[in-house]
Amino acid sequence: MGPTARLADFIVRTPTTAIPPHVLHEAKRTLINILAVALSSSGDSSVDALDAWGRSEGAASVIGRGSAREGHAALVNGYVAHLQDYDDTHFPTVLHPSAPTWPAVLAAAERNGTSGAETLAAFAVGCEVACRVALSVHPWHYDAGWHITGTVGGFGAAAGAARVLGLDQAQTAQALGLAGTNAPGVREAFGTNGKALHAGHAAMSGLRAASLAAAGFSGPTTILEGRRGFWAVLSPGGHDAAPIEALDGLTPGARWEVQNNGLKPYANGVVSHPLQDAVIALRNAHAIVAGKVRGIDARVHPLVLELMDRPQPETGLSAKFSHQHCAAAALVDGAGHEAQFSDARARDPQIAALRALVRATPDARLGEDEVHVTIRLADGRALSTHVEHATGSPENPMPDAHLEEKYGALATPVLGETDAEALLHAAWTLDQAPDVRALMALASKRRES
Numbered sequence: 112m113g114p115t116a117r118l119a120d121f122i123v124r125t126p127t128t129a130i131p132p133h134v135l136h137e138a139k140r141t142l143i144n145i146l147a148v149a150l151s152s153s154g155d156s157s158v159d160a161l162d163a164w165g166r167s168e169g170a171a172s173v174i175g176r177g178s179a180r181e182g183h184a185a186l187v188n189g190y191v192a193h194l195q196d197y198d199d200t201h202f203p204t205v206l207h208p209s210a211p212t213w214p215a216v217l218a219a220a221e222r223n224g225t226s227g228a229e230t231l232a233a234f235a236v237g238c239e240v241a242c243r244v245a246l247s248v249h250p251w252h253y254d255a256g257w258h259i260t261g262t263v264g265g266f267g268a269a270a271g272a273a274r275v276l277g278l279d280q281a282q283t284a285q286a287l288g289l290a291g292t293n294a295p296g297v298r299e300a301f302g303t304n305g306k307a308l309h310a311g312h313a314a315m316s317g318l319r320a321a322s323l324a325a326a327g328f329s330g331p332t333t334i335l336e337g338r339r340g341f342w343a344v345l346s347p348g349g350h351d352a353a354p355i356e357a358l359d360g361l362t363p364g365a366r367w368e369v370q371n372n373g374l375k376p377y378a379n380g381v382v383s384h385p386l387q388d389a390v391i392a393l394r395n396a397h398a399i400v401a402g403k404v405r406g407i408d409a410r411v412h413p414l415v416l417e418l419m420d421r422p423q424p425e426t427g428l429s430a431k432f433s434h435q436h437c438a439a440a441a442l443v444d445g446a447g448h449e450a451q452f453s454d455a456r457a458r459d460p461q462i463a464a465l466r467a468l469v470r471a472t473p474d475a476r477l478g479e480d481e482v483h484v485t486i487r488l489a490d491g492r493a494l495s496t497h498v499e500h501a502t503g504s505p506e507n508p509m510p511d512a513h514l515e516e517k518y519g520a521l522a523t524p525v526l527g528e529t530d531a532e533a534l535l536h537a538a539w540t541l542d543q544a545p546d547v548r549a550l551m552a553l554a555s556k557r558r559e560s
Contacts, residue, residue, distance in 0.1 A: 114335045114355045118240055119284040121358045122270045127232040134367045138231045141199050141209045143518050143538045144374050145192050146554055149174040151521040152191040157304045162187055171218040172555035175525055181218045182315050188214035189314030194307040195449050196431050197378040202371055202505055204245040204259060211264025211313035212237040216271035218318055220547045225275050227544035237271025242368035243354040251348035261296020261309025268317020276325050288330035289320035291341045302429035373503040374514060377447030379431040382414045382479060385501035386434055389484035390441040393494050401443050401461055406468050406487040413473040430457040439465035480504040
């Protein structure tokens with residue numbers, strides 16, 4: 112059995128009862144997180160432009176914006192889920208698995224009347240597929256400049272949608288092939304709307320792939336391992352089949368990759384999160400004010416400089432990929448939410464002056480979620496701290512209570528308190544629901560203009 116067939120076999124043959132309760136609970140957490148960040152993004156002006164393209168009334172819900180045809184709903188929902196860079200991250204690969212996978216699963220489930228329990232299972236399986244394909248090409252694929260959420264996310268979307276639509280193994284393999292041959296996204300788009308569009312396209316592409324395969328549309332059945340397949344073309348520097356071969360041992364007691372996934376406390380690139388944790392901790396512990404700071408020195412994982420070295424970003428989106436801005440905003444505001452990444456905040460003179468004081472030194476001995484930070488003050492003091500595991504990392508996960516706080520802060524301004532609470536309850540109890548339609552009716556309520 113080849114790798115693509117093995118993935119298809121896992122997708123088709125894994126019963127819902129074999130998926131551990133803690134994995135399904137984590138699936139609920141990712142759903143709540145995605146609903147929150149997508150609702151918060153749904154009023155952005157760029158969403159207006161994307162939503163206007165191809166909109167027509169149809170069978171699927173667009174989060175915060177009404178309804179549309181399924182593919183369009185998946186596109187927009189994937190886009191808003193990733194727009195603020197506030198969605199979850201698979202720490203071993205920096206894949207964002209939920210933004211492409213959940214929109215495809217939800218659109219398919221809404222059309223089919225799929226039960227809540229089966230919908231959660233479809234996401235869990237789709238997420239596992241996306242993460243394992245990502246592991247198979249990590250780090251070579253990302254290092255070459257591909258945006259792994261855009262390129263690999265379609266596999267998760269196709270897997271989850273194929274599960275919902277009841278595709279057999281042969282159809283599922285072809286759905287994976289159709290998704291893989293439409294894999295887009297390069298890292299040059301970071302700091303622009305193009306980055307979030309990668310996730311939206313992956314969601315739409317995966318849903319389309321599964322729907323076409325169900326209708327008899329053919330696709331390559333050796334998309335990963337073929338001579339001109341995904342591994343050979345998009346990761347010529349190397350690949351590893353072991354993460355996919357290990358699906359054979361994925362028993363109910365085994366560790367699923369969603370357990371290596373983290374929910375974000377900050378609305379920016381995840382590799383800067385330990386830096387923000389450290390700066391906020393020192394700020395709060397010592398009542399540090401910006402005018403007294405003479406330097407912020409950090410020892411960081413090399414990925415911080417590879418992905419987030421933008422000393423003077425000019426836009427809020429660009430600031431999300433500036434470790435200098437993340438540290439400066441954390442010191443001034445004590446936070447790293449969407450408000451800290453507006454265009455106005457990116458151009459704020461006080462924050463710009465602080466950005467110039469941030470110095471990061473790469474240290475390959477550190478973990479990706481680790482940092483050592485020293486803040487030097489005008490009075491001669493040097494205050495230091497070490498963050499071993501950033502908030503939201505698999506070793507320091509965000510508790511359910513903190514997730515609900517994040518959800519409330521993001522969803523309530525959009526839906527109002529009553530509807531936001533009802534949507535939260537619907538997500539937490541999705542495994543008991545006959546279908547996802549009530550959940551999506553609440554999620555798709557239009558924003559007040």
